[in-house]
Amino acid sequence: MSNANGVPKEQAPSIEVNSLSYAFQDGSSGLQNVTLSLPPGSRTLLIGANGAGKTTLLRLLSGKRLAPKKTISIAGIDPFTSGLEGVTYLGLEWVLNPIVRTDIDVPTLLSSVGGDYYTERRDELVQILDIDTAWRMHAVSDGERRRVQLAMGLIRPWRVLLLDEITVDLDLLSRSNFLAFLNKETEIRACTIVYATHILDNLAGWPTHLVHMHMGKVKEWGNVDKFDVGGIRRSGNSQLGELVLEWLKDDLRERGPRGGRPGEGKTYENLEGRGGYGNEKKIEA
Numbered sequence: 001m002s003n004a005n006g007v008p009k010e011q012a013p014s015i016e017v018n019s020l021s022y023a024f025q026d027g028s029s030g031l032q033n034v035t036l037s038l039p040p041g042s043r044t045l046l047i048g049a050n051g052a053g054k055t056t057l058l059r060l061l062s063g064k065r066l067a068p069k070k071t072i073s074i075a076g077i078d079p080f081t082s083g084l085e086g087v088t089y090l091g092l093e094w095v096l097n098p099i100v101r102t103d104i105d106v107p108t109l110l111s112s113v114g115g116d117y118y119t120e121r122r123d124e125l126v127q128i129l130d131i132d133t134a135w136r137m138h139a140v141s142d143g144e145r146r147r148v149q150l151a152m153g154l155i156r157p158w159r160v161l162l163l164d165e166i167t168v169d170l171d172l173l174s175r176s177n178f179l180a181f182l183n184k185e186t187e188i189r190a191c192t193i194v195y196a197t198h199i200l201d202n203l204a205g206w207p208t209h210l211v212h213m214h215m216g217k218v219k220e221w222g223n224v225d226k227f228d229v230g231g232i233r234r235s236g237n238s239q240l241g242e243l244v245l246e247w248l249k250d251d252l253r254e255r256g257p258r259g260g261r262p263g264e265g266k267t268y269e270n271l272e273g274r275g276g277y278g279n280e281k282k283i284e285a
């Protein structure tokens, strides 16, 4: 099968996860028996309440964390042991990179990540994300900073893009343009996207696949057609929004109120030394 511009979809990486269980260094369970098969060229939306395991899964997919052997394969390759080319993971540690808060100009930043080489992509991203190249990064708003960061992260033509909720600061139009850009990317290039987000605005019609996570497990997943999320409901929510709301309500009922169970609420508690996202050391095989 080819996409709109005749790029064979098959050339894009597939993402296969097979009975993946993962425990953190303190012994608590991160993921339990996750199995997924995301086809080449797919755009997957990763849905789940805070703490469901989305970041844990994305970090394992990116190769930043060591998964048990034969549990993850991206384009047929284990991302940790083989150091996959072309995987871009944009998450918290990338957002926290202090360079984008210094008195530095936008062209220098874009050039530092390949902007002089990928000039067409650079110019397109500057336009789509409505970036003023005269900005100096110590004197911009959070949303403006985020737009520059996104342009930086996306300039290199990745083959797999793993996005961990990094569009929160974008205004509605920037986010809509950004999502349209990602959509187009999967149409004109051989690439595959997994996007974890809580914000469903403009997302109806975007994903090809949905993955619903709860407490470290995948509760359901599959092609978006399976879920009947096409239109807008009378509530004003998209059907996708309604579906996700129902999922999260069920999850809350199932889990019950938070009562200090082990393993809860540790994600960003301590970014130093003990794991958490931001300062982790890559564990050698």
Ligand SMILES: Nc1ncnc2c1ncn2[C@@H]1O[C@H](COP(=O)(O)OP(=O)(O)OP(=O)(O)O)[C@@H](O)[C@H]1O
Residues within 6 Å of the ligand: 024, 025, 026, 028, 029, 030, 048, 049, 050, 051, 052, 053, 054, 055, 056, 057, 263, 264, 265, 266, 267, 274, 275, 276, 277
């Ligand atoms: N380094 C760690 N050690 C122990 N437990 C952890 C660690 N990092 C995260 N956890 C726990 O693992 C669970 C899943 O966290 P994860 O960050 O994957 O969730 P998430 O779905 O991405 O949540 P959010 O929507 O809030 O970003 C949480 O209960 C969290 O407290």
